[in-house]
Structures are given as C-alpha cells and as structure tokens.
Amino acid sequence: MDRVFFEQLAMPLFxxxxxxxxxxxxxxxxxxxxxQETYAKAxxxxxxxxxxxxxxxxxxxxxxxxxxxxKSGLAARNTDSLEDEVSxxxxxxxxxxxxxxxxxxQNEQALFAALESLSVNYxxxxxxxxxxxxxxxxxxxxxxxxxxxxxSRLARARAALRVALSANxxxxxx
Amino acid sequence: xxxxxxNRETLAAYLDGEVTSAQASAFEQHLRNxxxxxxxxxxxxSTRRSMKAARARFAPTSQFRQKVKAQIAPxxxxxxxxxMLPIAIAALAVVIVASSMLLVPVDxxxxx
Numbered sequence: 001m002d003r004v005f006f007e008q009l010a011m012p013l014f015x016x017x018x019x020x021x022x023x024x025x026x027x028x029x030x031x032x033x034x035x036q037e038t039y040a041k042a043x044x045x046x047x048x049x050x051x052x053x054x055x056x057x058x059x060x061x062x063x064x065x066x067x068x069x070x071k072s073g074l075a076a077r078n079t080d081s082l083e084d085e086v087s088x089x090x091x092x093x094x095x096x097x098x099x100x101x102x103x104x105x106q107n108e109q110a111l112f113a114a115l116e117s118l119s120v121n122y123x124x125x126x127x128x129x130x131x132x133x134x135x136x137x138x139x140x141x142x143x144x145x146x147x148x149x150x151x152s153r154l155a156r157a158r159a160a161l162r163v164a165l166s167a168n169x170x171x172x173x174x
Numbered sequence: 175x176x177x178x179x180x181n182r183e184t185l186a187a188y189l190d191g192e193v194t195s196a197q198a199s200a201f202e203q204h205l206r207n208x209x210x211x212x213x214x215x216x217x218x219x220s221t222r223r224s225m226k227a228a229r230a231r232f233a234p235t236s237q238f239r240q241k242v243k244a245q246i247a248p249x250x251x252x253x254x255x256x257x258m259l260p261i262a263i264a265a266l267a268v269v270i271v272a273s274s275m276l277l278v279p280v281d282x283x284x285x286x
Contacts, residue, residue: 003248009248014239015230022232032238037198037244040204098213105220108227115228130225136192151192154184159254 006046009055010039016132017063023127024067024120034070038063057134057141064124064142077132104165114164122157129154144168180210185211189218 017038021031041062042049049058065074104110115123128134128142136150143150175181187193187200205212 003246007243011243015234018234018238019229020187023228028232031232032234035234035238035274036242039242039246076248086255098217099237100219102213102220105215105217109223110230111221111224112228115225124205126225127228130222131229151183151187155186158186159182159222161221162217 057138060142117164122160125157
C-alpha cells in the first residue's frame with residue numbers, strides 16, 4: 001500500500017528531479033544514478049515520512065544529500081567552501097554597465113553558461129528559487145539551513161551570477 | 175548594499191514575495207525615486223524570465239522513467255519475476271499440445 005501511495009506522490013516529481021540532478025552533476029549518466037538512488041532512499045524512508053509535510057522539499061533534500069556524498073559532490077564541496085568566502089560584488093567590472101547586464105540576462109544561452117560556471121551551492125539555490133519557484137522556507141528545508149542563511153546565500157549567488165554574466169560581456173567587448 | 179542604502183537581500187525578498195505587505199508598500203515608494211534599485215529589479219526580473227527555460231533543459235528518457243517506475247512499483251505489479259518461470263513454461267506446453275491436436279488431419283472415411 002505504501003508503495004502505491006509513494007508512486008502516486010513521487011513520480012510527478014520525476015522530471016523536475018532529473019532536470020535538477022543534471023544541473024548539479026553536469027552529466028546525464030551521473031544524474032540518472034543520482035535520481036535512481038534518490039527514489040530508492042525515499043521509498044525506504046517513506047514509512048517515516050509524515051503525511052501532510054512537504055514531499056517535494058523532502059525529495060529534493062534527499063537528492064542533494066545523495067549528491068553531496070557522491071564523488072563529484074565531494075569535489076564540489078571542497079571548491080564551494082573556498083568560493084563562498086569571496087564577495088562577488090567586488091569582482092564586478094565597472095566597465096560593464098547595468099544596462100549591458102540587463103541585456104545579457106535576456107539571452108538564455110549566456111545565462112545558462114553563467115549559471116553553469118557558478119559553484120554548486122550558488123547554482124543550486126538559484127535553481128531552487130528561480131526554476132523550482134520554492135519559497136525561502138522550502139529552500140531552507142532542502143538545504144537544511146536557517147532562513148537567514150537562505151537570504152544571504154541567495155543574494156551572494158545572484159551577485160555571483162551577475163559577475164559571471166559581466167565577465168562574458170567583458171570578454172566580448174575586448 | 176546599494177548606494178541608496180537599500181539592502182540587496184530585502185530587494186530580492188521583495189521580488190520573491192517574501193516581505194510583508196507593509197514592507198512591500200514602503201519599498202515600492204522607494205522604487206519611484208531610486209533608479210539604481212529600479213534597474214536592479216529589472217535585471218532580477220529579466221533573469222527570472224530567461225531562467226524559466228532552465229526548467230525543461232534536461233528531460234529523462236522514457237526507458238529511464240520505466241526503470242525507476244519498475245523499481246518503486248508495488249510488488250504485486252512487477253512486470254516479470256523469475257519465480258513465475260515454471261508456470262510460464264507449463265502454460266506454454268499446454269498451448270503447444272492443444273494446438274498440435276487441432277492440427278492433426280481428420281480422415282473423412284473414418285467411422286465413428
């Protein structure tokens with residue numbers, strides 16, 4: 001009975017979880033392994049899942065935790081701990097005007113390239129907010145951090161995205 | 175921090191719908207006179223619009239979907255199990271014997 005219920009609730013999230021896994025890993029095969037493991041773990045822990053709580057946040061949290069213990073996740077964690085200390089606002093080129101960044105942000109390919117260049121922590125929080133349209137509370141559940149951390153990390157991530165976009169513009173201007 | 179003293183986190187929280195209605199009204203009042211914040215909001219909104227395409231950038235194959243579905247499917251609904259193999263062989267044997275009996279030519283001169 002639990003399996004039937006789990007299938008009904010969890011399978012509608014399949015496309016979202018796979019897309020998110022691809023963004024995290026940058027590799028379809030790795031993403032498939034990650035999603036498969038996420039569903040296996042979620043099914044195993046489903047008996048302990050309290051009905052009425054947020055299944056989407058719970059599944060995304062399992063996906064994230066599984067990713068962080070994978071080979072590429074561990075490598076990303078080491079890089080992220082260093083990158084998160086850097087203030088991206090200091091790196092924005094003054095030659096790049098806000099109007100140029102505004103124009104650049106309308107170009108999907110440029111935006112995706114900039115997003116891919118971000119650290120996993122920054123990329124993920126932007127995806128959860130902008131793509132999955134999660135509330136700050138849901139994001140806090142997925143990342144297992146306080147609400148205040150969601151706000152500050154999201155602000156730093158958006159600033160880092162702008163730096164990445166402006167870097168592209170600077171390269172093209174040269 | 176913006177040069178007008180506005181906190182970037184508050185600005186983003188306004189866009190994300192994470193402020194109270196009183197905070198939203200106060201910020202909208204500020205936006206009318208602050209070009210820097212208005213530009214910032216325009217960039218955030220434009221980024222949000224373009225980012226929507228990231229939602230369906232990677233789609234799973236139908237084979238992979240079936241694989242995961244089979245993995246979590248209720249036990250009674252598994253597509254095939256090795257435990258069913260002897261039953262399947264016995265059923266096949268019955269079908270073969272029955273068909274061969276039907277195919278035996280009938281002698282019209284044979285008396286009942």
